Amino acid sequence: MSTKHPIVVVTGSSGAGTSTVKKAFEHIFEREKINPVVIEGDSFHRFDRAEMKVKMEDAVRDGIDFSHFGAEANEFDKLAELFKTYSESGTGKKRYYLHSEPEAVEHNARLSIDKKPGEFTPWEDIPSGTDLMFYEGLHGCVKNDQVDMTKHVDLKVGVVPIVNLEWIQKIHRDSAERGYSADVIVDTILRRMPDYIKYITPQFSQTDINFQRVSTVDTSNPFIARDIPTPDESFVVIRFKDPKKFDTDFPYLLNMIHDSFMSRRNTIVVPGGKMGLAMEVILTPIIHRMLEQRG
Numbered sequence: 001m002s003t004k005h006p007i008v009v010v011t012g013s014s015g016a017g018t019s020t021v022k023k024a025f026e027h028i029f030e031r032e033k034i035n036p037v038v039i040e041g042d043s044f045h046r047f048d049r050a051e052m053k054v055k056m057e058d059a060v061r062d063g064i065d066f067s068h069f070g071a072e073a074n075e076f077d078k079l080a081e082l083f084k085t086y087s088e089s090g091t092g093k094k095r096y097y098l099h100s101e102p103e104a105v106e107h108n109a110r111l112s113i114d115k116k117p118g119e120f121t122p123w124e125d126i127p128s129g130t131d132l133m134f135y136e137g138l139h140g141c142v143k144n145d146q147v148d149m150t151k152h153v154d155l156k157v158g159v160v161p162i163v164n165l166e167w168i169q170k171i172h173r174d175s176a177e178r179g180y181s182a183d184v185i186v187d188t189i190l191r192r193m194p195d196y197i198k199y200i201t202p203q204f205s206q207t208d209i210n211f212q213r214v215s216t217v218d219t220s221n222p223f224i225a226r227d228i229p230t231p232d233e234s235f236v237v238i239r240f241k242d243p244k245k246f247d248t249d250f251p252y253l254l255n256m257i258h259d260s261f262m263s264r265r266n267t268i269v270v271p272g273g274k275m276g277l278a279m280e281v282i283l284t285p286i287i288h289r290m291l292e293q294r295g
Contacts, residue, residue, distance in 0.1 A: 005090040006290040007083055007133045007152060009140030011041075011207065012159035013069070013166065013200045021159050021211065022136045024279035028287055029134075037130040039082070041137010042097040044075045049118025067188075069195035074139060076147045083152040086126070086133050096121045131291060141203035150206050155286055158207035165215050165229065167222040186223060208245060209282065212237045213272060234272035237263070238282070246286050256281050 010021045029036050045068065047055055052073065059066035066072060085092040098104045098117050107121050108114060115121060141156050142149045150156060161169065167189060174180040174188075204210055213236050215229040240248050243266050253268055254260050257278050260270040270278045 003293045005087050005133070006154040006294060007087055007135065008036075008155045008157070008287075008290075009149070009153045010134075010136045010157045010159060011138065011140035011203050013138060013196060020275065021157060021279060024276055024283065025134060028280060028284050032284070032287065034287065034291070035129065035131045036134040037086075037094070037126050037132075039094055039133060039135040039137075040096065041079075041135065041139060042099070043095045043120065044079045044137070044139070045097060046073050046075050048097075048120055065191070065194045067192040067195045069138060069192050069199050071146070071199065076139065076142060076149075079139065080147045080149050080152075083133075083135075083149060087152040090126075090128070090130065092126045093123045094126055095123045131294070132287075138200065139203075141206040142199060143202070143206055154290060155283075156207040156209075157283075158204045158210040160204050160210060161213040162215070162219075164219040164222040165213060165234075168219060168225045168228055171222065171225070172228050182223065208241050210237075210239045210241075211275065211279070212239070213275070231272035231275065236270050236272055236275045236278065238268050238270065238278060239264075240266045242266075246289070248282075253278075253281060 008025070010025070012021075025036075028034070045052070052068070055066060055073070058064075068074070082092045082094070096103070096107055097120055098107060098115055100117050104115055104117050104119075111121060111124070113121065140149055140153070141158070160166070170189070171182065171185050174185045175182065180188075213234050215234045217229050217233045219225060219229065240246075243250070250262060250268060254262070257268075257270050257274050260268055260274070260278075263269050268278075
């Protein structure tokens with residue numbers, strides 16, 4: 001960890017809702033005039049879209065577990081090195097994975113390159129003078145015998161809906177935004193399961209704060225759900241690994257977030273519709289404290 005160059009990580013699996021937390025942080029950064037360097041987890045995939053397709057076909061043919069969740073498909077060492085370098089000097093290298101045509105057009109114009117959706121931009125230097133690093137992606141808190149992302153991170157946030165709700169969100173997102181059929185999405189979920197258990201789930205024991213959405217409607221068969229449970233049809237369970245680390249004031253949070261309650265000594269439950277508010281109320285003082293210590 002670094003007082004001078006703090007790092008904030010939001011980690012969660014595909015379809016978990018990390019983009020919601022990202023938006024909450026963006027609101028904080030804009031309102032508080034904070035200049036972050038934003039790192040996207042997808043930029044540390046090892047293969048571009050075409051290469052990944054070939055690797056997947058080979059893995060299926062050979063009966064090998066292989067997915068975007070696993071170490072073989074990601075540059076874990078480069079991400080860990082980036083966290084270390086930034087925490088020590090506020091510098092490092094970043095790139096972008098181009099998800100769509102608009103992203104390709106934007107970065108091609110910015111860098112005078114000719115890249116297509118599904119490819120990476122070249123590595124480039126992080127600009128000097130940033131206040132902190134903000135990472136959002138799959139693997140910000142991976143810790144095992146080969147790599148430890150956590151030792152250089154100052155604030156670790158996990159986003160992890162109950163698994164059936166996570167699958168419903170993924171099925172609907174991939175169907176609506178990417179045009180995948182239900183069968184293809186289910187096959188993807190099954191193929192990723194070994195890596196999900198090995199690389200994704202253990203991260204939530206490393207995070208400082210977990211936001212877990214729990215639906216209050218029947219999601220027992222996520223593969224036939226017609227819609228995603230709305231925020232009003234859910235609660236958010238917010239667990240603090242060590243409330244003392246950030247001087248968490250639970251009476252203040254209960255007063256600020258209507259209809260919230262404590263379920264354990266380190267856990268507050270809020271209505272699903274108050275998730276964004278809860279994030280800003282909880283996270284803004286933590287970011288302030290980081291920047292005050294930074295000076």
